[in-house]
Amino acid sequence: MNNILSLAATSSIAADEPNHEKPRNGDTELLDAYSAAVTKVVDQISPSVVKIDVSHHITRRGFGPRRRDRGQNQEQVTGSGSGVIFAPDGFILTNSHVVHRAASISVALADGREFSAQLIGDDPFTDLAVIRIAADQLPAAALGDSGAIRIGQLVIAVGNPFGFQATVTAGVVSALGRSLRVGGGRLIDNVIQTDAALNPGNSGGPLVNSRGEVVGINTAAIPWAQGICFSIPINTAKLIATRLISEGKISRAYLGIGGQVVDIARAAIHEHQLTGRRGVMVSQVEYQGPAGRAGLQEGDVITEFASHRIESIDDLHRYLTHEAIGNEVTLAILRLEKKLFVKVVPTELPVD
Numbered sequence: 307m308n309n310i311l312s313l314a315a316t317s318s319i320a321a322d323e324p325n326h327e328k329p330r331n332g333d334t335e336l337l338d339a340y341s342a343a344v345t346k347v348v349d350q351i352s353p354s355v356v357k358i359d360v361s362h363h364i365t366r367r368g369f370g371p372r373r374r375d376r377g378q379n380q381e382q383v384t385g386s387g388s389g390v391i392f393a394p395d396g397f398i399l400t401n402s403h404v405v406h407r408a409a410s411i412s413v414a415l416a417d418g419r420e421f422s423a424q425l426i427g428d429d430p431f432t433d434l435a436v437i438r439i440a441a442d443q444l445p446a447a448a449l450g451d452s453g454a455i456r457i458g459q460l461v462i463a464v465g466n467p468f469g470f471q472a473t474v475t476a477g478v479v480s481a482l483g484r485s486l487r488v489g490g491g492r493l494i495d496n497v498i499q500t501d502a503a504l505n506p507g508n509s510g511g512p513l514v515n516s517r518g519e520v521v522g523i524n525t526a527a528i529p530w531a532q533g534i535c536f537s538i539p540i541n542t543a544k545l546i547a548t549r550l551i552s553e554g555k556i557s558r559a560y561l562g563i564g565g566q567v568v569d570i571a572r573a574a575i576h577e578h579q580l581t582g583r584r585g586v587m588v589s590q591v592e593y594q595g596p597a598g599r600a601g602l603q604e605g606d607v608i609t610e611f612a613s614h615r616i617e618s619i620d621d622l623h624r625y626l627t628h629e630a631i632g633n634e635v636t637l638a639i640l641r642l643e644k645k646l647f648v649k650v651v652p653t654e655l656p657v658d
Contacts, residue, residue, distance in 0.1 A: 344460075346518070354447035354512070355388060356414060358388060358437070358510065359384065359414070360387075360412075387405075388509060391446050394444045395444070398423070400437060401510040403430070405437060423437040428550070429550065429556040433525050434542070436550045447520050449544060452541045453539075455521050456482075460478060460515070461478065461500050461515060463514075465509075465511035477500050482498060486526065497536050498522045500535050500536075509524060521540050522543075557631060562595020564590030565622070586621075586622060597650055602639070606639045632653070
């Protein structure tokens with residue numbers, strides 16, 4: 307008994323004493339490997355990361371006590387973000403919300419040079435934009451394949467918010483296939499969720515894998531959540547950038563309706579052999595719009611778009627792409643418990 311008490315006391319004292327034991331060789335090697343991976347990526351990607359400064363001219367209406375005091379005051383508002391060079395002749399990827407409707411855009415490179423930038427095009431629905439500076443032989447980042455990344459994979463977020471020195475955070479891919487609602491009310495599908503923290507001004511900077519390849523464009527952080535940040539997949543960015551460079555905009559199809567999600571009666575589901583329980587009820591119709599000209603009415607419930615099952619407004623948005631513009635599609639609708647098919651020709655969604 308005394309031996310047991312003595313052993314327990316010895317163990318307790320030893321636990322309270324500081325542990326001066328050196329890290330095991332394996333732990334040291336792991337730490338060095340992690341550090342080496344991050345520093346190698348930072349050295350590789352930092353020359354391609356830029357700081358973006360923008361200014362906006364905002365007109366505010368004044369309301370003085372006398373009529374002659376009333377008028378319009380124009381104010382200049384500034385902002386900043388980050389971007390990544392993806393072509394050596396000056397093309398830069400960033401977020402739409404960084405440069406949208408900017409009166410002027412300036413870019414500071416990692417080597418200290420500054421340039422005025424031209425907006426090639428932006429797409430609020432994916433929060434992506436392409437700008438260009440008049441320079442060549444720039445250090446362009448390698449673009450990877452966001453379809454190949456896996457949950458738990460090491461990623462590094464790099465931005466340039468406060469000057470010429472890049473800020474770096476590292477973490478892992480927390481989740482894939484997330485949806486993020488951005489400007490215009492649409493969802494971006496397959497967004498990358500990561501715990502690599504995004505600092506203020508890091509919007510538009512690259513999310514990079516351990517090989518130094520850009521796999522995402524950082525777009526948002528949830529301020530009231532700890533470590534939840536999102537990036538637009540680089541595969542999406544490649545498609546959007548290609549179309550912005552060639553066309554200057556992203557075209558999307560338009561029906562001219564307002565809608566809301568409703569539950570469909572169980573009897574109607576069985577009678578019409580529907581595969582889902584919900585549809586989009588037409589709450590408003592622009593009668594000179596595509597849907598109005600096709601005969602859609604308020605109260606109709608859309609259940610299919612070109613044979614694709616529709617259960618939400620986001621489902622409609624997914625199929626209202628540029629391929630649908632000017633092409634006749636068939637909508638399956640429920641009207642007064644009857645299933646009807648309406649042919650409609652979507653037009654191009656106005657930019658603003």
